[in-house]
Amino acid sequence: MRKSTVNPLEQNEGAIRKPTPRSPALVVVILFACGIALDRFFSSRFDFWRWELLVFLELLLLIGWLILQRFQSQLALILLCGVISICGSIWHHWFWELIPPNHIRNFAGEEATPVRLEAIVVSEPTWKENQLPEFASAWPGSDRTIFPIQSEQLHLHDRTISVSGRIRLTVSGPLNGVQTGDRILVIGKMRNLQPNRNPGTYDFAEALRRDSVLTTLFCEHAEGVQVLKKADIHIVSWFHRCLDTVRIRIREVFQQTLPSESAAMANALILGDRTQLDDEVNTAFRRSGLMHLLSISGLHVALIGALAGWLACLLGGTSRSFNQFTLAGMTLAWILAEFRPPVFRAWLLGLMLFWSWTSFRKIRTVQALGLAGWICLIVNPSWLFDVGTQLSFLAIVAILGCWKWMPSLFRNQIETKLLTSESTSDSPSSIQRGFRHAIHFLKQTAIISLAITLFLLPILTAHFHLVSLAGIPATVLALPLLAIALPGLILTATIGFFSPAIASLIATPTHYILMLMSGLAELFSRGPLQWLPAGINFWIVACFCLLAGLLVFLPKQTGIPLKAGISTSWCLLLVIGLSPFPSSIFHQSLECRVLSVGHGNACLMRCPNGRIILFDAGSMENGRFASSAITASLSDLGCNRIDAIVISHTDTDHLNAIPFLMDEIPIHTIFLNPVGLNPRHPGLAAIVEKAGEHHINLRYLQPEDEIRLDKKVRISTRQCGSSPLSHLTSDNEHSIVMEVEYADRHLLFPADVSGDGQERLFEETSPGYDFLVAPHHGSIKDNTLDFSKWAGAENIVFSTGDENGQGYLTELYSPQQVLWTTAGAVRCRIDAQGHCTVEQWHRNQYWGIPLEN
Structure with a gap:
């Protein structure tokens, strides 16, 4: 019998403990991000949170860490964490809060003022078509040219001042002959960007501020923009000029070789430009959960990089050339997308991974992700609050977690099939192998899509107010189409530089693939797999x-x-x-919100049992914006449907948001005013058409009708017409006046009632109202001393975008509390005991005691 020998080194190999892999970059970026979030919260609420305090805290913690690291290592580690967090706070405070004295923001106000400004064009002008339907605004819309400029000199009537800071310039109509780096003179109206005035809606001012834009400038005609000097030729301006030329040429190629809808999708997929996309296409991709495919991100960068690496393989390259081609493809995607944050993150992550592969130095993916996140926050700390950046990083985290927790799902099944095929005499054919790989790819895509969707749902819900599980099966079907469409579009753009006729041969099949993606989005956008979330605790x-x-x-x-x-x-x-079930049933109080929609009415009321009624929904400026404000507040209230809408009369600023709401939210019944119904009114015609599509009840209100939503709440018509009137020039006089009573408290919504309509109100005794939305948005003509005495209101809200006449109205209703929605949305809350509180949405984005107007 042969005696086996054991090497002592091999015997002790298993006893050697492998060091635990660490990811310090991940810990650093988390601490740094916590400091940024801390500064954003405290700087907006407390005056003591200043730059000097942060520097003092940083020095104090740093000195403490230097002293204690030799004696108390654990305490020193805690202080080091504080040093990193405060460092993030300092960097964010310097970027976000500190504004130099000569910044253009200091010379602008909340109201638009005429200016003459010299500036440098930062990037190429973008053409934005007006896509609002006719009923969405009381004023005719126009196409616009939009681009950022760097302010240089402000010409006042008596002197010229050197200024700094970026401005978003909007020119009505087309603007030709302006390129990046040109020095221009602009004559227009300038104003500072205003913070969000409604809870939960898209904060346009914050989004532009992340790009260091605090001010907007509007020019009514292209003649108001004059080129003073063409851009100087140097390496930076030459690079930007070449980039603009390439992007413009790619757009032209797509316009020449693809139909308009496909060209718009191509611009979004290759250039990250979604300005030309039709609103219906945008809505379909958003509701179907496929917007991440249409928004250029890390997925597109990875696919383009993989295509470049595949090209290297076809050319017979080595592994080094494969890495170089892949990185070059990712860099090209990043440059063409104008260095957007999600693309920048993907490029950074790919750069680190390729560096580790080429240098044969192993780097953990989590460590690389932490380094990429930290560099992104160094470049721009406000990216932490950008939804695109959040979704981009968390999607990678979800993929890593999926691969980490389910490795057998991605490896063992394929290995088992290979072993089975090898153990049998019949080896699988190439068709069978291709079929198995296709099934395996679809399975991986489905599982990863499920993991990403579940992981990102809270953020998607908070920002977009939509839960769409349809994105899981839709992504499984659409992702292979995207993998085919991207190389087709790249080839079309490349060949189209030299011969659009030859490029059209590739563009034609690519067009059908894009249309198939659009059809999938339309198909999955209509179904039971998406709903408005009812808030989240x-x-x-x-x-x-x-x-x-x-x-x-x-x-x-x-x-x-x-x-x-x-x-x-x-x-x-x-x-x-x-869940699609409302959480508002647990709130035993009545809450009414008068939203800030400019000149218009949108009064949303939640009953104690969670049911919702909406008194009017419109805006003179933009009905789509009013619809988004209502949707956001509905979700914030913990509700996901509207039980009743009352249209007081057929004025645009009282109903043009309703057609948009009907496409987004389940609505049970819409109550109409029988007086003044005009079937030719564009907004009313759209409401009737969509009511038929969505099976929404339409009913007329009659005098003394009650809308029964909650047995504890009395919702009645204080005044209403009974039949149409002929030769009616204005139906303001016959507006429906609604009254709400709960816990011995009274609320009144008189809409635009005026003239004889108010006289009819005076014939009955007023109970004295605790909350009143002023008639006709605060019109001086319709807010008289007689109405003020009759109403006897304690809190009066003016739903207008115009602050003229504030002095008169404040004196008229004195000493009662007078509020304007120009300062923010107003809410009234009444509990079961009848305690009434009135709050206003502050510019720092929280509900609080109303400020002095």
Whole structure:
């Protein structure tokens, strides 16, 4: 018998403990991000949070860390974490809050003022078509040219001042002959960007501020822009000029070789420019959960890089050339997308991974992700609050967690099939192998799409007020189409530089693929897999974040029962927090919100039992904006449907948001005023058409009718006509006047009632109103001393975009509280005991005590 020998080195190999891999970059970026978030919260609410305090805290913590690192290592580590966090606060405060004295923002106000300004063009002008339907605005819309400029000199009537800071310039109509780097003179109206005036809506001012734009300038005609000097030729201006030329040429190629809808999709996929997309296409991709395919991001960068690497393989290149071609493709995608944050993140991550492969120095993916995140926050700390950046990074985290927790799903099944095929005499044919790989790819895509969708749902809900599970099957079907469409578009753009006729041969099949993607988006946008979320509780979000962290950071060796328990708890929290069932039934109070929609009315009221009624919904400026404000507030109230809408009369600023709402939110009944119905009114015609499409009830209100939504709340018509009138020039006089009574409190919504309509109101005794939306948006003509005495209101809200006449109206209703929606939305809350509180949405984005107007 042969005696085996054992090498002592091999015997002790298993006893050697491998060092635990660390990811310090991930910890640093988390601490740095916490400091940024801390500064954003405190600087907007407390005056003591200043630059000097942050520097003092940083020095104090740094000195403490230097002293304690030799004696108390654990305490020194805590101080080091504080140093990193405060460093993030200092960097964000310097970027976000500190504005130099000569900044253009200091010479502009909330109201538009005429100016003459010299500036440098920062990037190429973008053409934006007006896509609002006729009923959406009381004023005719126009196409616009938009681009950023760097302010240089402000010409006042008596002197010229050197200024700094970026401005967003909007010119009505086309503007030709202006290029990047040109020095221009602009004559227009300038104003500072205003903060969000409604909770939950898209904050346009904050989005532009992330690009260091605090002011806007509007020019009514192209003649108001004069080129003083063409751009000087140097390396930077030459690069920007070449980039603009390439982007313009790519647009021209797409316009020449593709139909308009496909050309707009091509611009979005290759250049990241979605300005030409039709609103219906945008809505379909958003509701179907496919917007991430249409918005250029890390996915597109990875696909373009993979295509470049595949080209290197076809040319017979080595692994080094494969890496170089892939990185070059990713860099090209980043440059063409104008250095957008999600693309920048993907490029950084790819750069680090390729560096580790080419230098043979192993770097963990989590470490590379942390480094990429930290560099992004150094470049622009406000990117932390950008939804695109958030979704981009969290999607990568979800993919890493998916691969980490389910490795067998991505490896063992394929290995088993290969072993089975090798053990049999009949090896699979190339068709069978291709079919198996296709099935495997679709399965991976489905699982990864599910993981990403579930992981990103809270952020998608908070920003877009939509839960769309349709994105999971839609992505599985659309992703292969995107993988085919991208190389087709790249080839079309490349060949089209030299011969658009030859490029059209490739563009034609690519067009059908894009149309198939659009058809999938349209198909999945209509169905039961998307709904308006009914809000989400803070504690549910906190528990979700904890479980998500466990999913990502627990080791691979975690047992299957614990994995299943965490995953199940995660899904249960999502179901509870984002269910289609309203959470407002747990709020036993009545809440009414008068939203800030410019010159218009949008009064949203939630009954104690959670049911919703909307008194008018329109805006003189933009009905789509009013619709988004209503949708955001509806979700914020914990509701996801509207039980009743009352249209007081057929004026544009009282109804033009309703057609948009009908496409987004389940609505049960719309109550109409029988007086003054005009079937030729564009807004009313759109309402009637969409009511038929969505099976929404249309009913006439009659005098003394009651709308029964809650047995504790009395909603009645204080005044209403009974039949149409002939030769009616204005139906303001016959506006429906609605009254609400709850817990011995009274609210009045008189719409635009005026003249004889008010006289009819005076014939009955007023109970004295606790909350009143002033008639006709605060018109001096319709807010008289007689009406003020009759109403006897304690709180009066003026739903107007015009602050003229504030002095008269304040004196008229004195000493009662007078509020204007120009300062922010107003809400009135009444509990079961009849306690009434009135708050206003502050410019720092929270509800609080109304400020002095």
